[in-house]
Amino acid sequence: MSSREQRIATNEAHFRDINERIARKDAPGNQELEIICECGDADCLERIIVPLATYEQARSDSTLFLAKPGHLQTEAEEIVADGPRYQLIRKTGAAAAVAEEQDPRS
Secondary structure, X not given: OOHHHHHHHHHHHHHHHHHHHHHHHHOOOOOEEEEEOOOOOOOOOOEEEEXXXXXXXXXXXXXXXXXXXXXXXXXXXXXXXXXXXXXXXEEOHHHHHHHHHOOOOO
């Protein structure tokens, strides 16, 4: 894995950790969550609104992340599902291994 791919995967894992804290605080009683885009751009702090069920789907698999449409890193990701304000993306290759290793739920 290139150093760029490693950095992207690490950034995404970092945002996933932040979103886990948001979810623990905001999920009870809510049907949607406002989270930070989990793309690999360390400077991206854009917010996305996702259904709680979609958020839990993403957290059920270490390689799944939620990002704003257009934020896909094609060299290490693929789109799993498109929502109205988000994309569910899957890490591939070596980046998937980093995502699994850094999953806070595993």
